[in-house]
Amino acid sequence: MRSLPVADPGAPDARSPFRYLCWVARNQAGHLLIGAGYATLWWLAMALVPMVMGRGIDAVRTKDTSALLTWGLVLLVLGAVQAAAGILRHRMAVYNWLAGAYRTVQVTVRQATRLGATLPKRMSTGEVVSVGNSDIAHIGNAMDILLRGSGSVVAVVAVTVILIGTSLPLGLTVLVGVPAMALAVTPLLRPLNRRQHAHRDLSGELSTRAADIVAGLRVLRGIGGEQVFADRYVTESQRVRRAGVKVASVESLLEGAQILLPGLLIAAVTWLGATFATRGEITIGQLVAFYGYAAFLITPLRTLIEAADKLTKGHVAARRVVRILSLEPEVDGGAATSPGGLLRDVASGVAVRPGTFTALAAATPEDAIVIADRLGRYRDGDVDFGDVPLNTLPIAEVRRRILVADNDAALFAGTLREELDVAGTASDDDLADALYAACATDIVDALPDGLDGHVAESGREFSGGQRQRLRLTRALLSDPEVLILVEPTSAVDAHTEARIADRLAKARAGRTTLVCTTSPLVLDRTDHVIYVEGGVVRAQGTHRELLATAPAYAAVVTRGES
Numbered sequence: 001m002r003s004l005p006v007a008d009p010g011a012p013d014a015r016s017p018f019r020y021l022c023w024v025a026r027n028q029a030g031h032l033l034i035g036a037g038y039a040t041l042w043w044l045a046m047a048l049v050p051m052v053m054g055r056g057i058d059a060v061r062t063k064d065t066s067a068l069l070t071w072g073l074v075l076l077v078l079g080a081v082q083a084a085a086g087i088l089r090h091r092m093a094v095y096n097w098l099a100g101a102y103r104t105v106q107v108t109v110r111q112a113t114r115l116g117a118t119l120p121k122r123m124s125t126g127e128v129v130s131v132g133n134s135d136i137a138h139i140g141n142a143m144d145i146l147l148r149g150s151g152s153v154v155a156v157v158a159v160t161v162i163l164i165g166t167s168l169p170l171g172l173t174v175l176v177g178v179p180a181m182a183l184a185v186t187p188l189l190r191p192l193n194r195r196q197h198a199h200r201d202l203s204g205e206l207s208t209r210a211a212d213i214v215a216g217l218r219v220l221r222g223i224g225g226e227q228v229f230a231d232r233y234v235t236e237s238q239r240v241r242r243a244g245v246k247v248a249s250v251e252s253l254l255e256g257a258q259i260l261l262p263g264l265l266i267a268a269v270t271w272l273g274a275t276f277a278t279r280g281e282i283t284i285g286q287l288v289a290f291y292g293y294a295a296f297l298i299t300p301l302r303t304l305i306e307a308a309d310k311l312t313k314g315h316v317a318a319r320r321v322v323r324i325l326s327l328e329p330e331v332d333g334g335a336a337t338s339p340g341g342l343l344r345d346v347a348s349g350v351a352v353r354p355g356t357f358t359a360l361a362a363a364t365p366e367d368a369i370v371i372a373d374r375l376g377r378y379r380d381g382d383v384d385f386g387d388v389p390l391n392t393l394p395i396a397e398v399r400r401r402i403l404v405a406d407n408d409a410a411l412f413a414g415t416l417r418e419e420l421d422v423a424g425t426a427s428d429d430d431l432a433d434a435l436y437a438a439c440a441t442d443i444v445d446a447l448p449d450g451l452d453g454h455v456a457e458s459g460r461e462f463s464g465g466q467r468q469r470l471r472l473t474r475a476l477l478s479d480p481e482v483l484i485l486v487e488p489t490s491a492v493d494a495h496t497e498a499r500i501a502d503r504l505a506k507a508r509a510g511r512t513t514l515v516c517t518t519s520p521l522v523l524d525r526t527d528h529v530i531y532v533e534g535g536v537v538r539a540q541g542t543h544r545e546l547l548a549t550a551p552a553y554a555a556v557v558t559r560g561e562s
Contacts (some may be wrong), residue, residue: 004095005102012107014325017318021142021311028099032146035092039151042089043300045082047155050292051162052078058285089151093144100143101136104321108132111325114395117378118330123323131324135317142314149307152300159293163269166286170272174297177265181301184261195247254309262301266294331380334392340401341386343482343512345374349537350530352482352514357505359526359543360516363533363556365487368516369406371532372484375514376404405475406486411459411467416444417451419459420474430477437507438472439492439500464491472500482512489519501525518557531556 013023025032052075059067108131112119119128156174164171273290276282282290344351348371352358362368374381375390377398383390390398411419418424421431431451435441443466447453459467468491475483488504489497501522504513515522523529523543531539531546531553539550546553 004098005106006099009103009106009110012325014322017315017322020318020322020325021139021314024100024103024139024143025146027103028096028143031092031096031099032143035089035096035147036150038085038089038092039147040154041151042082042085043151043155044158045078045085046296046299047158047162047293049075049078049082050289050296053292054283054285054287054289056285057288058283061284089147093147096147097140097144101140104136104139105132108321108324111327115327115329117373118327119324121330122327127320128324131317131320135320138310138313138317139321141310142317145303145307145310148303152303152307155300156297156304159297163290163293166289167273167276167282170269170276170290173268173272174265177268181261181265181305184257191250195243195250251309254305257305259302261305262298265301266297269297270294329395331377331391331395333377333395333398335394336388336392337397338385338388338393340481342384343375343390343402343514344384345371346382346384347374348532348535350375350532352512353528354512355510356512356527357508357525358512358514359523359529360514361518361523361529361531361553361557362516363531363552365518367532367535369486370535372404372406372486372514372516375482376402376484378404401481402484403475403478403480403482404484404486405471405488407468407471407490409471409474411455411457411462411470413457414455415451416447416453416455416470419455420451420470421477422474423478426477433507434473434476437476437500437503438469439496439503440466440469440473443470465493465496468492469496469500472504476504476507479511482514483508484514484516486516488515489517489522494521497521520557523557529553 010023010027013019052071056068056071056075059065059071112128115122160171160174162171163174270291273282273287273294277284277287341354342351343354348367350360350371352375360368360371362371370379373379374383377383377390377393377395380391385393385402417431420426420434426434432441435444443462444450444453455461459470462470468488472485472488475485475488489500492500497519498521501519502525504515505525515526517523520543526543529541529543529546530537531550533552539546539553541549543557547557
């Protein structure tokens with residue numbers, strides 16, 4: 001049994017949509033060739049049936065029993081070959097469809113991981129979602145149609161050769177008619193490509209609008225803005241509908257052409273064959289064969305037109321994939337190494353001492369977020385890790401050693417155990433310790449199946465405070481060298497917050513931890529507090545020292561209360 005997806009999808013060729021499709025095809029060339037071979041055998045078995053039937057009819061007319069039995073046996077063999085080849089062709093078609101789709105998913109997900117925070121800044125949610133919703137299917141279809149398309153070409157050529165061998169005018173009619181039919185369809189492909197691309201873009205924008213409405217529904221209700229956004233959604237959905245109608249208008253012409261053009265060619269072949277039969281230039285069996293070819297040719301000719309349609313859609317889909325693959329992350333890394341040590345943000349002066357539980361209190365919360373992003377290499381900046389600039393370390397190493405956990409981190413669908421232990425290496429004791437430190441044990445106890453209970457997408461069944469504690473549990477289980485937490489207790493009550501602060505200090509004892517917060521309950525339990533105002537450090541010390549010596553700090557953390 002073939003395994004999908006492959007372990008390593010390879011480095012995609014993202015120079016153009018056509019080159020990307022060629023890259024996908026090259027990576028599964030062996031299976032495409034095998035599938036094309038099965039498809040060719042399948043088509044040829046069908047193509048030879050009319051000829052064999054014609055020979056059998058002539059044997060009946062001449063009362064040649066031996067020839068009749070021979071051609072009857074050949075017809076039986078062709079049926080068996082057609083059935084076997086059809087099954088194998090279909091299996092290979094499904095495999096190649098899945099291989100092309102999975103490979104696209106792998107390279108786009110890998111690129112999304114590489115881009116990190118850059119992706120949502122450069123592309124809307126809807127555009128990214130559209131790749132997974134429809135584009136991978138079109139790329140899979142493009143791989144699938146290569147099998148039947150190549151086989152149909154061979155079938156048309158074989159029929160043409162047979163017809164030329166029987167009647168030169170009939171063979172020339174097919175030989176000239178097929179290219180003429182292809183040329184007649186070509187003018188439809190360019191507007192179809194253009195309209196499909198426009199429809200894809202509008203669909204992506206509509207998906208983004210829907211995501212924004214759902215994400216901000218509670219806020220919209222609070223300010224009475226539901227109807228405004230609903231009206232905007234209706235307007236944009238109508239634009240998508242009109243674009244879809246434009247695509248359908250061209251597709252309907254293409255569908256009609258799949259019937260009309262082969263039908264005209266078949267009518268011409270049939271008329272010529274009947275004319276020759278009445279003149280005695282061909283036998284009755286050959287006339288029946290010509291009628292059989294007339295009916296048979298409709299299918300491969302329609303397949304060729306279908307191939308043009310699916311390859312066009314695949315090209316449009318590949319264009320969006322290439323757009324994602326062509327993006328470069330705002331931050332990158334080098335090949336240096338660092339033994340670790342002091343983590344220092346030069347611009348602000350924030351220095352996180354190794355092995356300490358440090359707090360960053362900012363007069364403006366956005367300043368703390370910016371500094372945390374720089375320290376975690378999610379934003380470009382002059383940061384040192386020990387004696388080595390952070391931007392010279394490989395990104396993968398930075399992500400492994402420094403973890404920034406904020407309240408935007410998503411909870412995915414699956415079991416709670418898998419959600420918390422993303423690496424799959426934690427023991428039950430490790431999970432229990434992390435849950436205890438985050439005061440999340442009660443959440444697990446409330447689930448009928450405990451850690452094996454199912455979590456819905458985004459953790460919808462949990463409250464905001466519960467989701468926050470689960471995120472903290474997941475961050476603690478990762479056990480990074482440096483853990484940066486952004487407002488980890490903002491959604492919990494004061495009693496729970498105090499317990500988390502106590503347990504967090506003990507759980508991270510001896511390891512570097514930075515908590516961005518202005519909560520006095522957390523600040524009072526840290527080893528060192530850094531106060532930032534205007535983007536730079538204004539004071540440092542313990543929480544109690546700063547309350548006594550830094551009035552601005554005291555005003556921020558006590559919310560102006562005396």
